[in-house]
Amino acid sequence: MSSLPIDVPVAVLIAGSLLLLAGTLVLRKSWRERNGAKPMLRFGGWSLVAAGFAVFCQTLGGEFGTAYALMTLSIAALLVVAAGMEVRAAKPRSARDIALEPEDRPTNWPRAIAKSLLAIVLSGIAAIGLGVAFAVAMPLEPTDRIVIGGLLVPVLWGAGMAWTLCDAKLVRATILLIIVSVVGYGIAFLPKVLT
């Protein structure tokens, strides 16, 4: 797109994409190798991927280069996955295909509601508390601490969700999240209370 404030030369696009594609192909060979690890192959694969990133970043700059390279790596790898598709005939499942099953837990409605409250509400309260505490108390420029604090909220909330849903002990999760919330909001609102 010549109208954009970045020109993407076709040669760079092709060279970078080919390097990433070659890297994923080599990694595929290394990871699918059944007779032990192949460190040289793995090293070669990652080196090609790194070279692809370098080509994109060198030519397009760090911001555009990284974005283009990450996107191209994803698509190149999916192409390699699709090209290596193993078509199987319909047959009963063999023992080799048995999956590792999720933990079978006894559950009921009160427990499910309690888990939802923990994962969605209490994790959210705790995450917002920590994010706002960061935004208020960190010794950074105001924009930096507010933006990074804001960015922390979804990350912490998501991590809290994942943890509370995998932890079978509801009381432990509840107590920890309450402590985290008290600490977070304490730090966030303490300056206001003290003045």
Place this chain on the structure above:
Amino acid sequence: MTDRSIDTKPRRRSFLKPDFVRAMLAGHSALGLAFAALIYIVCLSGTLSVFVHELQRWEQPNAPLVEGFATPEMLQQATVNAHKQAVADNAAHDLFVMGPGGVSPRLQINYHDHETGVQGSWIGDAEGNLDRRVVAPWSEFVADLHMVLHLPRTWGLFLVGLTGVALLSSLISGLLSHPRLFKDAFHFRWGGSHRLQEADLHNRLGVWGLPFHVVVSLSGALLGLSTLIVGVLALAAYDGDQQKAFSVILGPQPSADETAAPVPDVAAMVRQITDRQPDAVFSSMNIGHIAKAGQIVTINMRSPGHLPFGNPYAFDGSGKQLYDGGFETGSIGQQILGVLQPLHFGWFGGILVKLGYGVLGLALTVVTHTGVTIWLARRRDQGRPSPGWERVWAAVGWSQPLAFGTTALAALTGGGGFLVAIYLATFAAAFAVAGVARDGGATARALRLLGAVAIAAAVARHTQVWGAQISDPMAWYVSAAMLLCALTLATPVLLGGRSTAKPIAEQA
């Protein structure tokens, strides 16, 4: 993001203990099921929203295109004309101008008055004249579905933000329940066991698209939750004043002084910026409280090699610069703020990046869909099938392409007045199909065919309505892409069982 349906030969011990993986899988499964429908709808509508400017051009294919970037003179003319029109429409409060050359070759002008609730959207020509009103109800419908699910704005943003958090959480738990992340990175088995096939698809698309999935879910969650987060921050540090909190990160906001003032000289402001930065090009502009003493003009100018839509420069009505946002070369927080929207929507690098986002957005949608189909297949494998849920999920999943087809058709036929109602009616009809269909597989097949027909009908209707009037080639490309979607939906059904894997409902 994982169902570890892989061989169980003795191997090196993983750093993730089996009990931990099983617990993570249980959490991943519960979260995925709870939010599956919401995540799926947000992801699919988000994938379409990447192309919202192209869809707008499809809906109005005879509107003028503008070569290159906006000039100062064009912007001044557009501002004066838009202000006049906004006064005539009783909506002269806030004005937004999006220049051509960045995300779309159109000059687009919007104004609104949040007190009267009146708003107007226009497409401008190369001289800055208002050429015609924007009439793109379907594009607006798709974008609003993605951003607020057509709920009241505050609630919609929060729910979509929460959906982003749930998606992010699923990515974390999916990653932690995948001990053979690298070893299995290229396994893709099609056929044989349905569950294995779906699991491979789920895991491969999930793992290799991970950078994209993390970026869009994190940025989406933050964009959706920003009002809530800033609200709490304002309570803690800004005496409850949200505007004050926002002004710290977004620059000065217009004051309440409503005394009449001249329309600002935006051309001079743009020249001020280009005098210092000759390579900066106009991206967009926002004038808060236009032609009032408290007005603030924020001009976004983009420099080569940077991802943000533009670096914001704020001026008062007299042309005095008050603020430089630092989105391109400022502090880390300013730069993060600058890349949030471009990275979320994929509008930073032209059509190639948009196509890449389209592919990866579709991959995330498939990851969500297969997450539920794996759960359904697992239940069948365990001898406790859920035929009812199989129908429900087929209805949820395959109703969406159908609903996009019916709403596009309706927008082209009767305008945008009833699109939400038509969307909901299509959703309900899909459930009715599920109610009478033999099983989940039959529901999916019927809805896929209906979806293909609806999308093809929308393209046919578009050609009938616009036909010879089409001056924007993008309209033909979008029509072709829609026909390709219709073909992709219908072909596997018409070919009948090309997949060697037995559908869920037939594995009993």
